[in-house]
Amino acid sequence: MLLRGIVLLSLAAMDGAWLPAQDAPQGPLAPPPEHHVTRVGNVAEPEAPPSLPETEIIKHFSEKEDEYILSRTRYTYRKTIRIQEFGPDGQPSGEFVLVTQPGRDADGKLFEKVVERPRSTLPHLFLRSEDIEGLQRIPAFPLTSNQLAKYDLKYLGKEQVDEIDCYIFQAKPKMVERVRAYFDGIVWVDVKYLEVVKTYGKWVTDQGDMHPVADLPFSLFETYRENVDGKYWFPNYSRSDGTLNLKGQEIPVRLVIKWTDFKPVQGAPQAAVPPAPATTAKP
16 A cells, blocks of 8 residues: 555656646546456466566666567557547547558658548547657657666556556656657566566656647556567557647547557568667657
8 A cells, every 4th residue: 555655646746747737637537447467478487586686677677678679560560549538428529530550661661551541520629640640759668778878767666567566667867858758657567577567657858748649638648568479568558638728618638549459570670679769859
């Protein structure tokens, strides 16, 4: 109970830094829906590792992040982006849905291609696929080994994510920049396998908090991961809530991103790990 209080206080401190009081989520914005995290594998689980120094835990999970950022380029998947408005009754009053999957251009560079025509029933907002292109610039793996020197990492304790025992670390950028955004949040690390299974946080520059979706109040993201092929933890569910002030109306809004149908790509190139996995800030 004490640990949970520490984590909640840490998250509350982050909330206070990015959301004015009048913009606090309310009404239907409950905790994330069911999300079951399970490990899938075809080998027996090893014995729990011995207690490790914090520096060793950080070193292990950051090296896993290096592996996963490379491995995900060798998979295809379906990404569904859903933005919802909520009415006074707390029920969804409309939504915008965009479905993409990774592709490669003539030079072999990865990009997200739209595979279903965007559709919208939002009563107040008009969105196009290019309005949410900032989501493509958010790194899926923020704490790779070549980024650790730019962060202060503080151990908070242990907690369970579904059935998985986790170490909890708070990550704070040592300094912020104008042209690059850095992760400010909390990561949950599997105690047994020393890999990140969940993150909660935002991206910050010297201009303040990043809002990846243009003109919408989404900055804090809670992201869960899925174990793929018994080897890799890839993000598969991310959510952000906020309140939009539009013509004097306080409209609760929600963004949910889901990654599904992970499949290995035959003959995928062995791409190098990107040197600086931090999102590019808006001008």
